[in-house]
Amino acid sequence: MFDLDLWKEILSALKKNRLRSFMTAFGVFWGIFMLIIMSGAGRALENGVMDGIRAFATNSAFFWTEPTSTPYKGFQRGRQWIYNNTDIAYLRANVKEIEYLSPRLFGWRQRSGDNTIRGEKTGAFNIYGDYPDYFKIDPWTPLKGRLLNEIDVLHGRKVCVIGERVAETMFNKEEDPIGEYLKVAGVYFKVVGVVHPETRINIGGGRKEETIMIPFTTMQKAYNYGDQIHFFSVTSQPGTPVSQLEEKLKTVLKERHKIAPDDRQAVGSFNIEVEWKKYNRLFLGIQVLTWIVGIGTLLAGVIGVSNIMLVIIKERTQEIGIQRAIGATPSKVILHIVAESVFLTVVAGYIGLALGVGLLELLNVALENGGDEIFFRRPEVSFKMAVAALNVLVVSGIIAGLIPAKRAVSIKPIDAIRDEGI
Amino acid sequence: MIALDNIHKSYVTGNNSLHVLKGIGLEIKGGEFVSIMGPSGSGKSTLLNILGMLDNYDEGSYYLAGNLIRNMSEKRAAQLRNELVGFVFQSFNLISFKNALENVALPLYYKGVSRKKRNLMAMEYLERLGLKEWAGHMPNELSGGQKQRVAIARALISKPKVILADEPTGALDSHTSYEVMELLREINREGITLIIVTHEHDIAAMTSKIIRLKDGMIHEIIHNGNLQEFRYRYTKQLETV
Numbered sequence: 297m298f299d300l301d302l303w304k305e306i307l308s309a310l311k312k313n314r315l316r317s318f319m320t321a322f323g324v325f326w327g328i329f330m331l332i333i334m335s336g337a338g339r340a341l342e343n344g345v346m347d348g349i350r351a352f353a354t355n356s357a358f359f360w361t362e363p364t365s366t367p368y369k370g371f372q373r374g375r376q377w378i379y380n381n382t383d384i385a386y387l388r389a390n391v392k393e394i395e396y397l398s399p400r401l402f403g404w405r406q407r408s409g410d411n412t413i414r415g416e417k418t419g420a421f422n423i424y425g426d427y428p429d430y431f432k433i434d435p436w437t438p439l440k441g442r443l444l445n446e447i448d449v450l451h452g453r454k455v456c457v458i459g460e461r462v463a464e465t466m467f468n469k470e471e472d473p474i475g476e477y478l479k480v481a482g483v484y485f486k487v488v489g490v491v492h493p494e495t496r497i498n499i500g501g502g503r504k505e506e507t508i509m510i511p512f513t514t515m516q517k518a519y520n521y522g523d524q525i526h527f528f529s530v531t532s533q534p535g536t537p538v539s540q541l542e543e544k545l546k547t548v549l550k551e552r553h554k555i556a557p558d559d560r561q562a563v564g565s566f567n568i569e570v571e572w573k574k575y576n577r578l579f580l581g582i583q584v585l586t587w588i589v590g591i592g593t594l595l596a597g598v599i600g601v602s603n604i605m606l607v608i609i610k611e612r613t614q615e616i617g618i619q620r621a622i623g624a625t626p627s628k629v630i631l632h633i634v635a636e637s638v639f640l641t642v643v644a645g646y647i648g649l650a651l652g653v654g655l656l657e658l659l660n661v662a663l664e665n666g667g668d669e670i671f672f673r674r675p676e677v678s679f680k681m682a683v684a685a686l687n688v689l690v691v692s693g694i695i696a697g698l699i700p701a702k703r704a705v706s707i708k709p710i711d712a713i714r715d716e717g718i
Numbered sequence: 719m720i721a722l723d724n725i726h727k728s729y730v731t732g733n734n735s736l737h738v739l740k741g742i743g744l745e746i747k748g749g750e751f752v753s754i755m756g757p758s759g760s761g762k763s764t765l766l767n768i769l770g771m772l773d774n775y776d777e778g779s780y781y782l783a784g785n786l787i788r789n790m791s792e793k794r795a796a797q798l799r800n801e802l803v804g805f806v807f808q809s810f811n812l813i814s815f816k817n818a819l820e821n822v823a824l825p826l827y828y829k830g831v832s833r834k835k836r837n838l839m840a841m842e843y844l845e846r847l848g849l850k851e852w853a854g855h856m857p858n859e860l861s862g863g864q865k866q867r868v869a870i871a872r873a874l875i876s877k878p879k880v881i882l883a884d885e886p887t888g889a890l891d892s893h894t895s896y897e898v899m900e901l902l903r904e905i906n907r908e909g910i911t912l913i914i915v916t917h918e919h920d921i922a923a924m925t926s927k928i929i930r931l932k933d934g935m936i937h938e939i940i941h942n943g944n945l946q947e948f949r950y951r952y953t954k955q956l957e958t959v
Contacts, residue, residue: 300833308815618811621772622872623800623828626792705792710772713811 320604321644323597331590332652338582340675348496360564368556379525399528401425406481419465425515441474441489448511457489461505602696609700617712626705637697645689720746726777740934751906753922756931804873808885810865812857819853825876843871863894883914
């Protein structure tokens with residue numbers, strides 16, 4: 297039921313104390329505004345980081361080699377060692393928990409200066425030798441052409457896929473790179489694809505867009521890497537935690553390369569599952585903190601409203617007494633005061649909510665023009681959270697009004713009328 | 719209309735108990751115009767508050783228009799006040815941020831009368847009291863007499879059986895006082911019971927029955943026929959002073 301008089305009464309009462317109403321409302325406004333901004337910022341950080349790793353296989357682990365740290369079976373400590381092709385064949389054949397396994401060569405020797413040439417254009421790019429399975433662990437999307445495939449690896453084809461920046465640097469805008477040749481560290485490769493990275497996790501350093509990937513077997517032959525492998529990625533079969541697979545592989549590799557079983561340094565590895573959990577806990581922590589601080593600020597605002605209502609009631613004791621003398625029931629008086637308090641909190645809270653969301657939206661627009669590199673994306677608050685915040689406001693408004701309202705009706709009307717407003 | 723029997727009332731503040739009313743028995747018939755007089759502290763305001771259901775009493779019984787007024791809930795008391803009683807106060811007690819019309823219409827709002835209807839009625843009552851042009855004015859723009867007339871209109875609008883007035887002329891000059899009293903007499907002639915508390919003898923003299931309180935008890939009741947004698951005694955009292 298819309299009661300015009302009730303609202304007229306509320307507005308005139310609030311208008312009579314303009315400054316105080318404003319200051320009180322500001323407390324609530326600020327509380328909800330901060331809650332929204334902080335929550336949105338927390339979410340933006342989460343989005344920014346998670347966007348960069350979401351597409352990455354969460355059941356993946358990575359292995360490289362480090363010098364040994366303990367002497368073992370006649371070898372001194374500090375021995376340099378490296379994976380080779382037989383390791384891969386052995387692991388593929390004997391470790392059933394492996395889903396994908398993708399060895400990689402880093403073209404460190406090919407990285408000096410402008411290593412890529414095409415006519416008059418030159419550029420310095422990162423060169424990797426990869427298996428097609430790599431794209432299942434760290435996804436890339438072909439913008440033009442295709443990714444590397446099994447036949448490229450099998451035949452040691454001299455083909456390459458190139459990152460966007462490589463295409464921009466080495467080709468004119470109107471040129472189609474597909475089918476063209478690039479001279480990479482002295483060897484000609486045919487471009488079969490231009491690719492875009494889906495994640496920001498970067499193995500091997502440098503910008504991901506400045507990558508040239510060639511078939512693993514081609515890389516070993518063309519640049520004299522023999523049967524060396526610098527690095528490999530695995531994913532675990534569904535049902536096997538990747539941490540478990542990581543431990544198993546480490547044991548196997550140590551045995552094959554005569555490394556002490558208690559050498560914690562020699563087999564370098566990294567496990568996305570653990571990192572993923574860490575991130576999730578971090579962002580949960582940020583959200584919880586946001587709520588604690590936000591609710592605290594909001595509470596301060598609500599206490600302000602309750603306080604101001606008490607003062608208003610004190611000032612209006614006489615008026616309330618008159619109203620009751622001419623027939624206002626206590627429930628009617630309570631309704632008035634509570635409605636006033638709810639009105640104040642909800643209006644202030646709604647403005648806070650709207651401004652907060654508006655500011656986040658502005659920020660969003662600004663960030664969207666900022667490109668891919670920013671780890672701060674799509675600041676947003678969920679609809680659920682906005683509704684929850686509004687509910688908190690209404691409930692706290694009721695409570696803030698109820699306390700002074702109870703007090704107001706506990707005074708006898710006659711005492712109220714006699715009250716000279718002191 | 720009103721029947722009081724052996725009403726006792728004490729105010730307790732801390733350890734002190736102040737026995738204000740010490741057994742008031744009183745009957746007021748419908749349509750009477752009664753004034754309550756007495757020195758300050760004699761309990762006249764307390765009596766009026768009990769009559770108006772604004773305060774409760776400790777002992778005895780009080781019937782108003784057939785209803786026993788005792789230990790009733792605040793809600794019921796508010797409803798009965800709204801139905802049966804109209805109040806006029808010494809300090810007018812208009813609501814400061816409402817204009818004259820809204821002030822008069824307020825009791826009807828609590829009765830649940832629609833806005834249009836109650837504003838129409840309020841205007842009618844303001845017109846009767848000669849305040850039609852002042853309907854849109856705020857209380858602080860009205861003179862004392864006008865304010866009291868607005869308050870009277872507000873008391874009348876819910877068509878009460880009894881109007882209780884606490885020193886209705888206390889804040890007015892004698893000329894305006896007489897105007898207000900004339901107005902109250904007119905209202906009384908329409909059949910509404912009127913009870914006023916006053917300490918002014920000339921005001922009391924315009925009523926049909928004077929109840930004199932002294933130390934929380936009824937000292938004497940003077941009927942209009944005896945007013946001549948009352949006036950004589952009153953002057954004699956003055957002479958001795």
